[in-house]
Amino acid sequence: xxAEPIDSWLRNACREARDAGRQLAQAPxxxxxxxxxxxxxxxxxxxxxxxxxxAQDIAAYSGTDAFRDRLLLTEPRIEAxxxxxxxxxxxxxxxxxxxxxxxxxxxxxxxxxPQPIGVIGMIYESRPNVGAxxxxxxxxxxxxVILRGGSESQHSARAIHEAxxxxxxxxxxxxxxVQIAPTTDREFVAAMLRxxxxxDLIIPRGGKSLVERVQREARVAxxxxxxxxxxxxxxxxxxxxxxxxxxxxxxxxxxxxxGATETLLIDGAVAEAWLPVLVGDLRxxxxxxxxxxxxxAIVAMGxxxxxxxxxxxxISVGVVDGLEGALAHIGRYGSSHTDAIVTEDAxxxxxxxxxxxxAVGMWNASTQFCDGGEFGFGAEIGIATGxxxxxxxxxxxxxxxxxxxxxxxxxxxx
Amino acid sequence: xxAEPIDSWLRNACREARDAGRQLAQAPxxxxxxxxxxxxxxxxxxxxxxxxxxAQDIAAYSGTDAFRDRLLLTEPRIEAxxxxxxxxxxxxxxxxxxxxxxxxxxxxxxxxxPQPIGVIGMIYESRPNVGAxxxxxxxxxxxxVILRGGSESQHSARAIHEAxxxxxxxxxxxxxxVQIAPTTDREFVAAMLRxxxxxDLIIPRGGKSLVERVQREARVAxxxxxxxxxxxxxxxxxxxxxxxxxxxxxxxxxxxxxGATETLLIDGAVAEAWLPVLVGDLRxxxxxxxxxxxxxAIVAMGxxxxxxxxxxxxISVGVVDGLEGALAHIGRYGSSHTDAIVTEDAxxxxxxxxxxxxAVGMWNASTQFCDGGEFGFGAEIGIATGxxxxxxxxxxxxxxxxxxxxxxxxxxxx
Numbered sequence: 001x002x003a004e005p006i007d008s009w010l011r012n013a014c015r016e017a018r019d020a021g022r023q024l025a026q027a028p029x030x031x032x033x034x035x036x037x038x039x040x041x042x043x044x045x046x047x048x049x050x051x052x053x054x055a056q057d058i059a060a061y062s063g064t065d066a067f068r069d070r071l072l073l074t075e076p077r078i079e080a081x082x083x084x085x086x087x088x089x090x091x092x093x094x095x096x097x098x099x100x101x102x103x104x105x106x107x108x109x110x111x112x113x114p115q116p117i118g119v120i121g122m123i124y125e126s127r128p129n130v131g132a133x134x135x136x137x138x139x140x141x142x143x144x145v146i147l148r149g150g151s152e153s154q155h156s157a158r159a160i161h162e163a164x165x166x167x168x169x170x171x172x173x174x175x176x177x178v179q180i181a182p183t184t185d186r187e188f189v190a191a192m193l194r195x196x197x198x199x200d201l202i203i204p205r206g207g208k209s210l211v212e213r214v215q216r217e218a219r220v221a222x223x224x225x226x227x228x229x230x231x232x233x234x235x236x237x238x239x240x241x242x243x244x245x246x247x248x249x250x251x252x253x254x255x256x257x258x259g260a261t262e263t264l265l266i267d268g269a270v271a272e273a274w275l276p277v278l279v280g281d282l283r284x285x286x287x288x289x290x291x292x293x294x295x296x297a298i299v300a301m302g303x304x305x306x307x308x309x310x311x312x313x314x315i316s317v318g319v320v321d322g323l324e325g326a327l328a329h330i331g332r333y334g335s336s337h338t339d340a341i342v343t344e345d346a347x348x349x350x351x352x353x354x355x356x357x358x359a360v361g362m363w364n365a366s367t368q369f370c371d372g373g374e375f376g377f378g379a380e381i382g383i384a385t386g387x388x389x390x391x392x393x394x395x396x397x398x399x400x401x402x403x404x405x406x407x408x409x410x411x412x413x414x
Numbered sequence: 415x416x417a418e419p420i421d422s423w424l425r426n427a428c429r430e431a432r433d434a435g436r437q438l439a440q441a442p443x444x445x446x447x448x449x450x451x452x453x454x455x456x457x458x459x460x461x462x463x464x465x466x467x468x469a470q471d472i473a474a475y476s477g478t479d480a481f482r483d484r485l486l487l488t489e490p491r492i493e494a495x496x497x498x499x500x501x502x503x504x505x506x507x508x509x510x511x512x513x514x515x516x517x518x519x520x521x522x523x524x525x526x527x528p529q530p531i532g533v534i535g536m537i538y539e540s541r542p543n544v545g546a547x548x549x550x551x552x553x554x555x556x557x558x559v560i561l562r563g564g565s566e567s568q569h570s571a572r573a574i575h576e577a578x579x580x581x582x583x584x585x586x587x588x589x590x591x592v593q594i595a596p597t598t599d600r601e602f603v604a605a606m607l608r609x610x611x612x613x614d615l616i617i618p619r620g621g622k623s624l625v626e627r628v629q630r631e632a633r634v635a636x637x638x639x640x641x642x643x644x645x646x647x648x649x650x651x652x653x654x655x656x657x658x659x660x661x662x663x664x665x666x667x668x669x670x671x672x673g674a675t676e677t678l679l680i681d682g683a684v685a686e687a688w689l690p691v692l693v694g695d696l697r698x699x700x701x702x703x704x705x706x707x708x709x710x711a712i713v714a715m716g717x718x719x720x721x722x723x724x725x726x727x728x729i730s731v732g733v734v735d736g737l738e739g740a741l742a743h744i745g746r747y748g749s750s751h752t753d754a755i756v757t758e759d760a761x762x763x764x765x766x767x768x769x770x771x772x773a774v775g776m777w778n779a780s781t782q783f784c785d786g787g788e789f790g791f792g793a794e795i796g797i798a799t800g801x802x803x804x805x806x807x808x809x810x811x812x813x814x815x816x817x818x819x820x821x822x823x824x825x826x827x828x
Contacts, residue, residue: 026768104790108779117801200801221802242824249826353819354440365522365822376518387531387614388635389803392818404806405767408779410656412663413788
């Protein structure tokens, strides 16, 4: 497709999305929730069609097995997708009530009320269920969304979108609340990124190169999900049994998720006694451990690369001088995503949580809990790693903005 | 100054700002407040030096009288600047307490806690007091700030910055919390706009061309203040006396502020009776009224330009068909800044507030109340007209972001 027809398709789609979004934003919560329940029903009804479309994508796919598995939709996965949409329907209304209300000395009453952001541009790769999650979160929060999935999952994405449209129409809401790009041309992404005044927020979800491209080129606000170079710090005050369980889970439960631990930091005071045990556990699970000089002096292993987000069964291991050493290491190498401390010492834990800059700080829990579902948001449209608007898992409440309603009795400004 | 030395100055300044900001963020509220009180004291002590520096700026200035007045610092204005900083000191701590806290079924306790954004880049024009306001708001909210004022006010800005540095040092906080650009070269602005990872948020405050340039060029997040094309809608349900007072104030109290009303919309049902009165009031105050066809059929006047932000003693006047007509007009021409309705009819007012998209919706009050001070924020660093992070007046609380602290007892993810 040429740039010109793409631009004109997008302009038109955004205009319709704006109108549909206004209707959605003013629809009562029960109608938005009914639409989500209808979408879930339609996904279940369209199961066969979605699986057939997915088979086309799988047949055309020639990449790695791990990636093919992310692409694959099975009956249980489609059921999980539908159930996820229903969970979002059951969440509290993020548009209900006032966020704050106060009265000024002159009698003006000021209310801060939640409001949808407007039109969201969702750019994602590979996993086709992301489209359903994103649509659910946007509908719940009163936002219209333009979905642009990757070319690998194009047939699946289109079949899922078909089901979403049907659900919306059943609930009496305009289908143009959720639209899908008519092409997987890269030029479409470029058009979205320059759609100032038409798209209010771009959410990229995918690999590093996609996110970097979006951040570099976008003329529209971006809620980006960059690296998750996460640390688990085992303090001298830790319960060793708990540390073993947490570390094994944080690294090895799933190695490809952004909440996975990439570096183990261990307090020098206990390293000699505990490091062999912790490394032994990880190795038994198939993890390749790579240490700094101090770690290698205790257990023989390869060399650590503290600035690598492995996303694989590999971990860097560093020995640090207590809490201060851990904070300095995380300050230098961390990506401000999720970092954990294991300790029974509340004072040390408090200083750790205050001292790191991470979107999510964990105390005595696995870093893999950094997830919208686990936070109680039903699903997530991404994990925000920037510093404005929202940080961490982005659920319906994080896709709202606010405005003020000021109620007077004729006040004028002196 | 060449680009290379500017980049290296900025890189260094941002590194120092990052470190200073971390110290500031962890400083107790009473220390940040003490620093603000010390800054106010230093501004008063440096009054003579500030006025002398300002005299240099005034002497070098060759523009309009209105602009010169904005540039001028008198003793009462310097006192107001110091008092403004003290008001910010007295506000509640935006970094105190948790924003939300909940427990998950697995026993994890999740806390959302406020956090400073980090390093703010403030780009402003003309009024030298903006530097003091911005510094006060940033210090209160634990943010470091790099100030880049316009060339017209460079001597004043430097003298004010001197006082701020002295106040910070008195309170035992690093002076590099608030830094000022060493040059008013436009290239410095360009360097700020591309300072990804060094500056977390750019706030431009000034004319349309400055804000547009920042929005176009920035590779860093921007909290922009664009147009204030504000409407006051006088509904058939209005109290005419109240409408007269509010309209006169909304348009004429100060015509150059962004909260000024630029368009009067009047309900067709009462236009014939009320428009002559309302136009008469405005004309008596020296306002040039310009109407659409229906308005001109009632009172003779020039032609309206509904897409012009006058920022002057001029107003566009439109006759609309009740609430729906007003909403359609504002939807088409409004800039989503501040819009007001005058009516005694609560149901109509509710529909108006829900139906407009404005950052601030006013009911029976002057649009000129759109102001950080009037909202109770002490001061404002700008009025946000975008849709993410914050909308409306931006005070200390709006310059924070949040993060999560998750407290477990050894939980791992199944």
